[in-house]
Amino acid sequence: MQDRNLSRRTVLASATVVAASATGVVGAAAAPAVAHRRDDRHLRRILSTMSVEAKVGQLFVPYFYGTSATSPSQYDQERNLKELGVRTVAELIAKYHVGGVIYFSGWANNIQDPRQVAALSDGVQRASLALPTPVPSLISIDQEHGANVRIGSGATQLPGAMALGAGGSLSDARTAGRISGAELAALGIHQNFAPVADVNVNPANPIINIRSFGADPGEVSRMVAAQVRGYQQAGVVACAKHFPGHGDTAEDSHTGLPVITHTREEWDRVDAPPFRAAIAAGVDSIMTAHLQVPALDPSNEPATLSPAILQGVLRGELGFDGVIVTDALNMRGVRTKYGDDRVPVLALKAGADQLLFPPDIDVAFHGVLAAVRSGEITEERLDASVLRILRLKDKVGLLRGSPYTSASEIERVVGARRHRLAAARITERTTTLLVNRNRALPLRRGQRKLLVVGASPAFPTDATRSTVPELAAAFDELGYSTVHLATGRTPDAAAIDAAVAAAQGRDAVVVTTDNVGAASAQRTLVSRLLATGVPVVHLAVRNPYDIAHLGEVPASLVSYCWTEVELRAAARVIAGRVEPRGKLPVPVQRADAPSQVLFPAGHGLTYDD
Template sequence: MKWTLQSLSLEQKVGQLFICGFDDIEANEHARALVEQHQVGGIIYFRRNVRSLSQLSALSDSLQELAAAGDQPPLFIAIDQEGGMVARIDQDGVNRVPGSMALGASGREEDAYIAAQICARELRSVGVNMNFAPCLDVNNNPRNPVIGVRSFGEDPEAVARLGCAVIRGYQEEAVSATAKHFPGHGDTSVDSHLGRASVPHDRERLNRVELVPFAQAIREGVDAIMTAHVSFPAIEDSGYPATLSRPVLTGLLREEMGFQGLIVTDCLEMHAISKQYGVAEGAVLAILAGADCVLVSHTYAEQDAAIRAVVEAVRSGRIPESRIDASVERILALKQRQIKQREQLPLSASGVPQEEVQQLLYAIAGRSLTLVKDEGQLPIRKDVDTLVIWPELRQATQVDEAWSKSYTLGDALKDYGVPVRELRISTDMTDEEVAQVVQDADGYKQIIAVTYTAESRLPHGQQQLVNKLASLQRGSLVVLASRNPYDIEFLEGIKTYLCSYENTPPLMQAAAAALIGKLKPKGKLPVALGEEYPLAHSS
């Protein structure tokens, strides 16, 4: 690669530190300004940028061509393709790999590696070379509103083991992995998209829990680590969140833990940063703290102001140019390594036939699906009219991007020949809606109630509905928690409870197979559900 630190101007060097997003399915004026004018180091995709795989591949090519035409280093093209409930690319033809908590329930490193490898090959085929995954947050707070099933679970060693398998799966396919959210966002009750959270634990506890997966990821050679907009008083006593904290990023991550890869901020437009510091000042503070790449995902005015603020901070002497240079050297080194690795890999997106990939994902789903309890109601009867209650997903967290599921549990049961009527409900039901569904359920001897948690607890309407159906005892009632396993803590009188950790097609197919007795769920709880259902429990 011909680009060196010495060949770049100050403005070009600062541009390399920024990863930015835009709202279109082609390289519009916003995108062109980012690449041609600001010469940013990377672009981040969201679902707003995706219509089809061929379109996305063409978009990636056009962005890289813009950079090449300006004699710039190639772009990082990044995405949050965590699997499960956080997948920006989910069009027809895309393999829906399981998310972290489903893999945590499987517990098999091989499953985590295969899922990541499948994902990485598809990302590489559309020009994506950096994935903002995996989440190495240890989810030991059941009321966490933003991590939840994005975590592998509550056991730090399991999170480390499975997370490193995912990192290997990505990086062996020339897609840089990004472990997040350092030093840990798992034990919080505030979503940093909306406000600032704090983890108040002492350093001994952080070493024993939160930092364990990140230390292992560093030993594994992870390319990048993303920061958390969370404050850690045991490390940083000024009140700065980790993203802006020199004691966290430079003192802990660089010097103490020995990380030599890229430090990437979470998006600075999130309220934890933008509302208190502003995006431009946040960018300056993050770079002073030790961040290499600054993520500003949405608004051109904020992106433009942040880049200009960093250039001015260098010119004024507030940021030493040597601080910029150190980051640019790391960025250029990773880009060079990516180019070499891609040249050595086969051009095909996947060496495994599509049918075999689907079989692999179905097998992983079966090893993830967890039967928490069953008092003699499984398998269900295939010759009985069955009511499936399906929550129509809107959005559960700020990270999800809402879309309607085209393949439901009812569809999966119909594929197995079960006579199904499916009632679609809102995730947040009114009292009137609850009463109507209870009335509609009258006469059914076999009911499957699917729950879906929005934010950090099962919505009151879903609680009311399931508890009312259970109290009526009209026939068999099976509950499937299709996201957070913690839903059972809000339910009473439930005889059969399964956890799928996500409502993606592979898990719905596995759940349907388990309901009719065709598949034995093999997953074990990756989190404890109160005292009754401890970590690693299965029925």
């Protein structure tokens, strides 16, 4: 723990603020932005037709199970009935008048392929338009790319935030947002909970890490602003998260209540600039964080429930007049002090508008409804949030045109060849070469027989595909002869022996690592492979910090994630088909002396170095 804190302080101390060029303002005393005059008369007419129940429902963005709005599988119907009290999302909308829903892959079984997602979106909209006050749903998703992907097969895969930070191109960040946004919009999804605006100054951060653009507030600010513009140019609501900043935590707010110990000056210098930049770029929504920031609210309420943070800082000081959306209300960080009926009420009183993923929709809905009927939440306060949500729906065209998807648009946009080619080019500019002793890379003409071995995380959206075989396939496509062996994040002695044996007769070994620590068996694997005398190339497929634990490897690269597009880019760099161009967006400390920097932010070799 002592080393971890030293490492965090080193990165925090090195964070520089050059956000003035990105935001035009620096510091807490900057004047709040002035809200543009709006003609809300048509929205207020809609609002005037809503019952109190309908208004309360507009605030909620719940999850649900199944690939169809009206006829999910029997298994998903049973799960919906058990957890939501209804069998289908159409029934959920009818019962609670919810203003939106959120899609998840995997556990929620909402996503199979683009055409199915589009059909689901159309079903959700039909259910919403069947309400007494027919208002289309604002359908949401977490499609950050990189490690956090919901729609995989059939859609364009793009590099995640830290990879884009390594690329350093604002144009690439904006293009990635625009491509992702265009494909989401074609599928009937109009709110994406991205980009991450947290500045990752803590290498031990268990929840943000590679989801952040980096450790420098100015660079993160510019990348966030570029992505916001890209998404919103594509007609999708962007969402900067997690306010007031989740980049310096060593605890996951899914399982606990982290505390940010920054002083007010540190918060202004490190955490605030990306959110200022997002607001200056016109971001339509900002997500709260479930953590305590004593420098901003001495009462130590979680930020999601803090009027001082949401109204005083976000709306007052930063001048944000858009939609404030809570992080998921099922997370432990927001449930430590209050019951599930009170949390949404307190979030609204604090200043939130959208209430995401309540653990019990019935309890949450009736908790807010009771608070409105008792006068604890005034109808004027309720109307203010509903009006903000209606503005979002209007902005993305849901209230003035058809909310339904178009088959021809899906065919033209989703996974389009031009999008995939752009994604490949962008990603090739992100792969970072950290070490290249004696010009070990690119691979020489005679190094054709490769062993690909090591940690093999499953793809974010497809557990049947994983890193090591996919990386081997990428080399095969480039003309290499590969064998592969997945040894996992915790290889035992037998797995390590098998890897050493497999290295015999190979021209080179490419070994992948995933989140190496001081006691990681992955260190032993790399050491044993080095001892074979076969040239070893190391690829970190998640954190750039792995190299600090691996000793004298001849060559070391970082891909920042393990998706297909990032693995293919890394293979092309290793093969010498493209130059490595990425630069570290975070510093890497020495493992044996965390107060000392091993590789500074901005480090990245080319083959000419």
